[in-house]
Amino acid sequence: MFDTLSEKFSEAFKNIQGKGKISETNIEQALKQVRTALLEADVNFKVVKEFIGNVKEQALGEKVIKGVNPEEQFIKIVHDELAKVMGVANEEVNLDRKDIAPILVVGLNGQGKTTFSGKLSLHLSKKKKKNVLLVPADTFRPAAKDQLITLAKSMQMDWFDSDLSKHPKDIATDALKFAEENGKDVVIIDTAGRLHVDEELMGQIKEVRESLNDRNPEVLMVADAMTGQEAVNVAKSFHEAVGLTGVVLSKMDSDARGGAALSIRHVTGVPIKYISTGEKMKDLELFHPDRLAGRILDMGDVLSLVEKAEESIDKDAAEGMMKRLEKGKFTVDDFMKQMDMIKNLGSMSSILKMIPGMGNMLRQVGDLSPAEAEMKRMRVIIDSMTKAERDDYKLVKESRIKRIATGSGNTEAQVKDFLSKFRQMEKMMGGMMQMMKGGGMPGMPGMPGMPGMGGMPGMPGGKKKKKGKRKGPWGGGFF
Template identity: 40%
Template sequence: MFENLTEKLQRTFKNLRGQGKLTEEHLDAALAEIREALLEGDVNVGVADELLANIRKKAIGSEVMLQLSPDQQVVKVVRDELSAMLGKHAKPLFASRPPSVWMIVGLQGSGKTTTTGKLAKWLAQHGHRPIVVSTDVYRPAAREQLAQVAKAVGTAIWPGAGTDKPLEIVKGAIKEAKLSASDVILVDTAGRLHIDDELMNELSLLKKELQPSEILFIADSMIGQDAVRSAGEFHKRLGLTGVILTKLDGDARGGAALSIAKVSGAPVKFVGLGEKYDALEGFYPERIVSRVLGMGDIMSLIERAEQAVDKKAAAELERRLRKEEFTLEDFRDQLKQVRKMGPLEQLVDMLPKMGPLAKLPKDAQVDEKRLKQVEAIIDSMTNEERRDHNVIDGKRRKRIAKGSGTTVQDVNTVLKQYLQMRTMMKQYGAMAARSKMKGLGKLAGLS
């Protein structure tokens, strides 16, 4: 995500290192490079120029902290101004009395139906009972497509059979929502290849009659400024409450993400980070800024870990580490926990591109098949072998390789990786034990 923009900005900041003082000459050169990076990243020209004017004003003003070096000063100001431009985290809106109606709008092909399914899953994960309904009576099989999506995510759907009038369809969904205690109705509206009066009149009527809590525009981040312009037009004609940026995981430039809120006037509320139905997250501006500047997104990484990791299993692992009992079973279970957190490329993308991680290759590819192969090899072992690797001799290695469809060399590699991990875990266990003893010593007044 944003690889190209991040790389160019980091090069700019690197050029400022070693300077004793931030002069106007240095600042002019840095701002020219930042402007070039932003425009190459497809950031709106007006947004880029306004951002640079604010950076210049702050960087040469009295607000710069004297203890910072020139590159740190510029990074701080750029971070602060990017954060101010993107605004604060915008929370989803709900009606005071359920059900809340959320209208999903956008051009044809932007991913409205898939995103409706993702929203339903997100809402269910956050304690809501959503129901979905399609008012696209023009596109062949549009309602059938939503039915398939609803089945895939396990959410209720109102088919709206017997009528081809969008307003009547939604009114039927509202009645059903009240009967079934569904608290959010997601309305997947019709789209067009381009904005026209007929589409806007239909959406305006739905807005007037339904009084929706949210009108969310679906924008494909890969098409950059075209998505930004469309969002601005929809907001002008309809009054959007928010934007959902799709395909952000594949956006190396970042132009749409950095421009759309400023240009359209509607805040970004969610971002799509993959094809799976659980690949939807809330939009946190400060985390996006952190990624753009190469500082990673540790908070999102922690949240994913908290969702994926079994707390009881983690506590048990910690107990075993203290006793130095890290087995091949534990090794396999840890790999499974990591895989639950999502595609490994996305996890790597959340790491800061600095310090020991600065040399991570751009677009680092992680072979998911290799992880599955490791699991298959460990699964092909007996319980005794998984609990005590010392019993795995040459004959057993051949059997394990045959059972997992791999080679003896693959088995040897896995055992080597396990032993490296085991050594590291032993060190962790020893440190944790020392830390605990030190804490007990303090309690006893011994240190």
């Protein structure tokens, strides 16, 4: 997400580094680079023009704040402008109502409507405690009904058995009647897509929307973020034809540029309400312009990270582990549980990017896949250990090493390597517990039960560990 933009922005800011104060000449080169970066990210040219104008005006008008260097001031201005362009605050679907909330999901072919409908149902039922009904109303592609029902079943979500021989507006009417009779709060209607914006599609969606108008529906258009300006144009057409209440950007996990995210709100006036960040049902985020601006500028997004951690981490398991740690016990099983918790949060790079300053570091490190591969290798080694060995790794001697190596498809040297790393980690855990007793865990404020993060393999500086000191906010990577 926003990778290219982050990189270009950080290069642009270097121009102001070490300058005494902000002046027209000082920021000229930086602004030029910011402009190019935005255009290359496929941001709408009108948005870029206005953006640059606003940043320049504020930067030059900025009163000199004592103690804040020009680079930081400039970054703050860019941050606030980025957030403003994207919408300032998060807007969710409006559920503050007594009657049933219909949510109509529209968009072109293959943009992620059905996937999003499933994700939204999970989000609203889990986080907002709503009783949700999923309604397949794609009468063009009968398989779409099965697709939605399969998703619904996988989440134990209720779904409506639509009669696909009817017009979608009648399906919507039937579904709402069913919802009323069955005490539902929210009805999510997944509609058909088309290859292009065409009259037939718009006509049909218009009719469905009109049939719902008395109920004040949410009309969310799902757009593939990777399509950039095309997504902006399509959103414009849909908004003009049917009146959208929100946009959802899908496939943000694959979009490195961010042009759609930065343009849609400004061009159409329609807020982006959610972003879809993967194929799994839990991969949905609220669209927080200010936090995303922070992510673009490598300021991290600790708030989202903490929220994610709170959602994905089994608090009881984490607390149990902390208790054991306090007693000085840290086993291979504990380590494995920690790895699983971290895995639930997302890919390593997506987690690290949410930590201030890590974006830049990640760019220097480049590819994280060796670290991910190492984690996978450790996993198979651990899987080949017996329960007793996982409880006490010291049991693992020569013959057992041989057995584990054969069982996990690794060499004996690799198993030994894992054991020696684990030994170091155990030692570090002891040290960390001492520190915590003395007040607070270093580097991870507010993160519940993440004692193993300092042991993330393959982080920068890791290979030097044997001789060198710990480096960086992660305790330098143990391996």
